[in-house]
Amino acid sequence: MHSRMKRSYSLWLLPFLLVTALPAQAEYGLNFPPPATTIARDIYNVHMLTMGISTLLLIGVFGVVFFAIWKFRKSRGYEPDQNFHKTWFGTWSWIFVPAVVLGIDLTIASSAQKVLNKLWVVPEQEGMLDVKVTGHQWYWEFEFLDEEVRIESRAKTEEEAGELYLRDVDHRLVLPTGRPIRFMHTSADVNHAMWVPALGFKKDAIPGYITETWAEIDTEGVYRGQCAELCGTWHAKMPIVVEAVSPERFTEWVAEAKAAQAAADAEAAADIEWALPKLMEKGKGLYNTKCASCHQINGEGLAPAFPPLKDSAIATGPAAAHIDIVLNGKPGSAMPPWKGLLNDLEIAAIVTYERNSWGNDTGDAVQPRDVKAAR
Amino acid sequence: MSQHNDTPSSHYFVPEPSPWPFIAMFAMFALLAGTALIINDIGFGNVLVTLGALLLTYMLYGWFRDVVGENLSGQYNHQVDRSFRQGMYWFIASEVFFFASFFGALYYIRNIAVPWLGGAGYLGTSALLYSQFTGDWPTAGPGDLGGDLTPMGAWGIPALNTMLLLSSGATLTWAHWGLKLNNQKTLVRGLIATITLGLLFVGFQAYEYQHAFAELNLTLASGVYGSTFYILTGFHGMHVTLGAIMLIAILGRSMKGHFSPRNHFAFEAVAWYWHFVDVVWLGLFIFVYMV
Amino acid sequence: MSTTASALHSEHEHHPYGWRRWLFSTNHKDIGTLYLLFALTMFFLGGLSAMAIRAELLYPGLQMLDPDLYNNILTNHALIMIFGAVMPAGAGIANWMIPLMIGAPDMALPRLNNLSFWILPAAAMMLVLSFIVPFFPGGGTQVNTGWTLYPPLSVQVGMSMDFLIFAIHLLGISSVLASINIIVTILNMRAPGMTMFKMPIFCWAWFVTAFLLILVVPIIAGGVTMLLFDRHFGTSFFNAAGGGDPVLFQHLFWFFGHPEVYILILPAIGALAQVIPAFSRKPLFGYKSTVGSMLVIATLGMVVWAHHQYTIGMSLGTVSYFMIGTILISIPVGLIIFNFIATMWRGAMTFETPMLFATAMVLLFSFGGLTGVMLAVIPADVQYHDSMFVVAHFHYVLIPGAIYGLFAAVFYWLPKWTGHMYDEKLAKIFFWVNMISFNITFFPQHFLGLAGMPRRIIDYNVIFAEFNFLSSVAGLIYGFSHLLFLYIIIKAIRGGQQAKNKVWEGATGLEWELPSPPPFHSWETAPKIK
Numbered sequence A: 001m002h003s004r005m006k007r008s009y010s011l012w013l014l015p016f017l018l019v020t021a022l023p024a025q026a027e028y029g030l031n032f033p034p035p036a037t038t039i040a041r042d043i044y045n046v047h048m049l050t051m052g053i054s055t056l057l058l059i060g061v062f063g064v065v066f067f068a069i070w071k072f073r074k075s076r077g078y079e080p081d082q083n084f085h086k087t088w089f090g091t092w093s094w095i096f097v098p099a100v101v102l103g104i105d106l107t108i109a110s111s112a113q114k115v116l117n118k119l120w121v122v123p124e125q126e127g128m129l130d131v132k133v134t135g136h137q138w139y140w141e142f143e144f145l146d147e148e149v150r151i152e153s154r155a156k157t158e159e160e161a162g163e164l165y166l167r168d169v170d171h172r173l174v175l176p177t178g179r180p181i182r183f184m185h186t187s188a189d190v191n192h193a194m195w196v197p198a199l200g201f202k203k204d205a206i207p208g209y210i211t212e213t214w215a216e217i218d219t220e221g222v223y224r225g226q227c228a229e230l231c232g233t234w235h236a237k238m239p240i241v242v243e244a245v246s247p248e249r250f251t252e253w254v255a256e257a258k259a260a261q262a263a264a265d266a267e268a269a270a271d272i273e274w275a276l277p278k279l280m281e282k283g284k285g286l287y288n289t290k291c292a293s294c295h296q297i298n299g300e301g302l303a304p305a306f307p308p309l310k311d312s313a314i315a316t317g318p319a320a321a322h323i324d325i326v327l328n329g330k331p332g333s334a335m336p337p338w339k340g341l342l343n344d345l346e347i348a349a350i351v352t353y354e355r356n357s358w359g360n361d362t363g364d365a366v367q368p369r370d371v372k373a374a375r
Numbered sequence B: 001m002s003q004h005n006d007t008p009s010s011h012y013f014v015p016e017p018s019p020w021p022f023i024a025m026f027a028m029f030a031l032l033a034g035t036a037l038i039i040n041d042i043g044f045g046n047v048l049v050t051l052g053a054l055l056l057t058y059m060l061y062g063w064f065r066d067v068v069g070e071n072l073s074g075q076y077n078h079q080v081d082r083s084f085r086q087g088m089y090w091f092i093a094s095e096v097f098f099f100a101s102f103f104g105a106l107y108y109i110r111n112i113a114v115p116w117l118g119g120a121g122y123l124g125t126s127a128l129l130y131s132q133f134t135g136d137w138p139t140a141g142p143g144d145l146g147g148d149l150t151p152m153g154a155w156g157i158p159a160l161n162t163m164l165l166l167s168s169g170a171t172l173t174w175a176h177w178g179l180k181l182n183n184q185k186t187l188v189r190g191l192i193a194t195i196t197l198g199l200l201f202v203g204f205q206a207y208e209y210q211h212a213f214a215e216l217n218l219t220l221a222s223g224v225y226g227s228t229f230y231i232l233t234g235f236h237g238m239h240v241t242l243g244a245i246m247l248i249a250i251l252g253r254s255m256k257g258h259f260s261p262r263n264h265f266a267f268e269a270v271a272w273y274w275h276f277v278d279v280v281w282l283g284l285f286i287f288v289y290m291v
Numbered sequence C: 001m002s003t004t005a006s007a008l009h010s011e012h013e014h015h016p017y018g019w020r021r022w023l024f025s026t027n028h029k030d031i032g033t034l035y036l037l038f039a040l041t042m043f044f045l046g047g048l049s050a051m052a053i054r055a056e057l058l059y060p061g062l063q064m065l066d067p068d069l070y071n072n073i074l075t076n077h078a079l080i081m082i083f084g085a086v087m088p089a090g091a092g093i094a095n096w097m098i099p100l101m102i103g104a105p106d107m108a109l110p111r112l113n114n115l116s117f118w119i120l121p122a123a124a125m126m127l128v129l130s131f132i133v134p135f136f137p138g139g140g141t142q143v144n145t146g147w148t149l150y151p152p153l154s155v156q157v158g159m160s161m162d163f164l165i166f167a168i169h170l171l172g173i174s175s176v177l178a179s180i181n182i183i184v185t186i187l188n189m190r191a192p193g194m195t196m197f198k199m200p201i202f203c204w205a206w207f208v209t210a211f212l213l214i215l216v217v218p219i220i221a222g223g224v225t226m227l228l229f230d231r232h233f234g235t236s237f238f239n240a241a242g243g244g245d246p247v248l249f250q251h252l253f254w255f256f257g258h259p260e261v262y263i264l265i266l267p268a269i270g271a272l273a274q275v276i277p278a279f280s281r282k283p284l285f286g287y288k289s290t291v292g293s294m295l296v297i298a299t300l301g302m303v304v305w306a307h308h309q310y311t312i313g314m315s316l317g318t319v320s321y322f323m324i325g326t327i328l329i330s331i332p333v334g335l336i337i338f339n340f341i342a343t344m345w346r347g348a349m350t351f352e353t354p355m356l357f358a359t360a361m362v363l364l365f366s367f368g369g370l371t372g373v374m375l376a377v378i379p380a381d382v383q384y385h386d387s388m389f390v391v392a393h394f395h396y397v398l399i400p401g402a403i404y405g406l407f408a409a410v411f412y413w414l415p416k417w418t419g420h421m422y423d424e425k426l427a428k429i430f431f432w433v434n435m436i437s438f439n440i441t442f443f444p445q446h447f448l449g450l451a452g453m454p455r456r457i458i459d460y461n462v463i464f465a466e467f468n469f470l471s472s473v474a475g476l477i478y479g480f481s482h483l484l485f486l487y488i489i490i491k492a493i494r495g496g497q498q499a500k501n502k503v504w505e506g507a508t509g510l511e512w513e514l515p516s517p518p519p520f521h522s523w524e525t526a527p528k529i530k
């Protein structure tokens, strides 16, 4: 099925590859992906150090045991030494074994602590780029606080993403190189965790709290990661794609993003009567990205967690109740409030789409002003 | 020891097969499965709970009847007695740790979670999420869940309850003292006094809850202050109630003259339990009401 | 040591027959057998769910499960294996062996002993209910939280979470009662002359384990109780809007959860301390330092829990403390491993099945422990955390650690329990198939984790395909090898060569002075200890 498969079959047999697996082998998926920040490189070194020490200790343990198995066995006529534990070795080993282990432990701990100090404390620095990261069931939201740009990033479907399925998103997180970035993680529903190996951090997003991390990317490129904290049904479908670009390109990108946002807001604010087909077209795209992960493209939901919208009492009953649940969500269930995430036009389009699809035929064309009134 | 293994009291007593543990399985299952159904509004839950509770009572009654019978017929030697005592110590130790989880939660919330929400530490939680929230205690959280509340003061009923429980500890010791001197009257009187004080405590606590709900708007849903307040005092109150029931059983046995100055493990076990409940209350009084 | 075993009078052995013997038992050996059978059943149930997991991960894409069902199975896999298989198996062996080893007629509190067993089936029924309830109309959503039950996800789950919470309460009560019994038995029931420092290490291991259980199980009971209140009674322990904190639950869980892993491993270590000297034909090297190490493990183990939560936003000082504390655990564990190897050193070893499993445990548990030390190193753990690397770590400590220790113990004492020798040849085949396929199953998962595959995902990108395929194929072989184990056990129960009193040439200890199987009341007359 996959050509890579054959290549690495022979590799697992060679445990010592663990030690020699330098970045060159990363393409085989044997070790960390190539780091893109100084700290991620430091982390990689700490990882190689502890792994090296562990491998040596393991070789030691295996060596001694295998030698003992070969030498001290009854079938070779070896007589047991009943007093071995009473020799000086037996009397004092409880002191010197711990002393040796303590020495190794302190070696590991001290080199780890150095990296930890850099990794853990976000530097107080001018020109920090503040990015607020919000985990949602099941997509990421990134806000550039000073630039006032907000993007939502969702997994691409299998058809769109191809080989990159579950590692690719519709809107990438674009970040500048050479500038320290502070990430502030939080969540809108349950715990998530942002993890992009190349950036050298993983941090939990805890609803109601902010946790902080930072990174300074030094190489342009595309870095992929995934949500690392179990967050329910589609935990597997929360990739993160970071695109590191030059600071100039980043400024351009911010301007483009702001312009697009402004255009969308203007469209929503315009007090015009929207026709049904137009709303349906808009609503379909929005529904398929924002709602279909739960209620499914075909509107049939996923029993028992997610109710169908097809033939549902709410989606075929009075529009007011329908708008209400979309705006405010349903506390205690996975249905989130969309108030803060979608503008009036978007909600009107989605609701319209839901009321006229999959056999639902209310014929309603819900208008942005209806939504505005319900807010 | 092995020389005189013909005298029954030197032989470690191993009971005959007993149905009670097996029955306990059904009782506990019915009780808990029923509770799970009830809290999810599923009808036949209460049938199961009733069944389970009845079975549990029957089981406990039968089990203790067997134990009392064996004790009275002199089948327990000194070593068996020691097993019972040590068993009770470690049971109480596990209860202490159960309460420790709630005290630990209170500590964590007051010293870490709420200050963090209020903007302490190196993280920008309050700056980005709740600019209004200051993180004072008591609190119903940044969302002010459950609306405005008045915290429970320490010097009304809680102080009175402290007095009640402390004196009940004293009366229990008095009863024990009577038992040791083989003075049945003191024993019974001391027990009755202890039980009365314990029940008074429970009564006042119930009144306090009612007051809190009705007048202070302090409920289980009053944010984290209400949560910790009720979980700690609630589980404590439950233990006082259980302790009182156990004392009543001991009172019954005392009146029947089951205890002798040298053989009264059951009395002591209940007394330890009562003192444990007492000490937990002191912790509550200090950390929930006063500080 | 020698005894007056001949003075055993078996004439008034009027032991009960039929179903009453098993359901109403007050006999430590019968209850031990019940525990062991229960654990075996659960091991197969938990293993069956592991097979479902591996089958689903065979290829990328959704094969046969939907995501919630996957996570439901995963949750049950972990809980059943840990609480249903490993802990009861340990308790079963403790029940069987401790009275025999210390020269007692039975456990100190025989009726309580039976209660702690019978709570388990009730708990198992609750677990099964939590698994199947969502498939009934109105049954709510499935438990998709993993065994760690972190809120707020666990607050979203439907009513099956309540059954799970009550199952945990029951399991906790059972363990605490069993622990009380073991502590009291050891403190109060030793034969005259059997001082604490003459006691076999297996008893010491359980003694320490029992204290750990009494100290930490009530904490998780409190934690899930708060969860229940948050779910149904409007409290906000784990809800920031009300001033609570989801992370509080993690602290409560891991304050229990980390000591729990030593609860799983210590009885296995204790069993090894019996097996290795027997097959090396010389006494355990470092008796006192092994006991001391176990005490240090228990103490240190109680204060390092937050190494499971490095990524939750603790301050620098706090995480540094937890890192160093965790790394230091390698000292006592290392000393125990050292003592085991030194026991083998200059012995006269033979490799019957118990010794094979024991040797494999020494080697492979060290491997798993060393990846544990790697995980303890925070900068690296922010990469490993919640990845398949962690899954590889803990299966290496759980399977060649806890499970192999139990296998060694089972094969070592099976002739004593059943009175029959097991089929040595088949058992050796079982060992080799099992050990090799185990390694092929879990070794590649280290690479998956390093390359960036998170754990607890039902579907993965094709870059992770080859190692998952390998892991699944070997995993299925590994799983099926246990059918051989089942066969060997059944064969030994049903018959086979009669076992002598002392089955193994190098074995020492009181249990080998009684007949195989031992009389119904083990030591009616206390043995004399020299």
Ligand code: HEA
Pocket (backbone or CB within 6 Å): A057, A061, A101, A104, A105, C148, C261, C262, C264, C265, C307, C308, C326, C327, C329, C330, C333, C334, C335, C337, C365, C366, C367, C368, C369, C370, C371, C372, C373, C375, C376, C377, C381, C384, C385, C386, C390, C393, C394, C397, C398, C401, C402
């Ligand atoms: C039997 C079970 C068991 C045992 C014994 C251990 C033992 C250890 N574990 Fe493990 N662990 C688990 C079961 C176990 N673990 C489980 C189930 C999880 C995951 C839970 C979940 O999230 O679902 C986990 C997760 C886990 C984590 C969290 C990872 C993460 O989620 O990010 C960490 C981090 O520190 C860790 C560390 C350790 C350490 C340091 C030890 C030490 O005790 C190991 C000590 C042993 C040795 C070190 C080897 C022998 C010693 C020598 C050969 C001497 C020389 C050694 C040195 C000088 C280093 N474990």
Ligand code: HEA
Pocket (backbone or CB within 6 Å): C043, C044, C046, C047, C048, C050, C051, C053, C054, C074, C075, C077, C078, C079, C081, C082, C086, C145, C146, C147, C148, C391, C395, C398, C399, C402, C403, C441, C455, C456, C457, C458, C475, C478, C479, C480, C481, C482, C483
């Ligand atoms: C003692 C504990 C223990 C044991 C023994 C095992 C045993 C096994 N475990 Fe695991 N496992 C955990 C504890 C344990 N596990 C924990 C704590 C987790 C974390 C859960 C979480 O994330 O919340 C986990 C998670 C976990 C995962 C991670 C999934 C994920 O994160 O997405 C995987 C994947 O490979 C796995 C696989 C296995 C396998 C293949 C076995 C094998 O050893 C199983 C061997 C198989 C058998 C013993 C029985 C075979 C049965 C048959 C052959 C059928 C015969 C049929 C009949 C008789 C009817 N386990």
Ligand code: CUA
Pocket (backbone or CB within 6 Å): A135, A136, A138, A191, A192, A193, A227, A228, A229, A230, A231, A232, A234, A235, A236, A238
């Ligand atoms: Cu979001 Cu996992």
Ligand SMILES: [Cu+2]
Pocket (backbone or CB within 6 Å): C257, C258, C261, C305, C307, C308
């Ligand atoms: Cu741990």
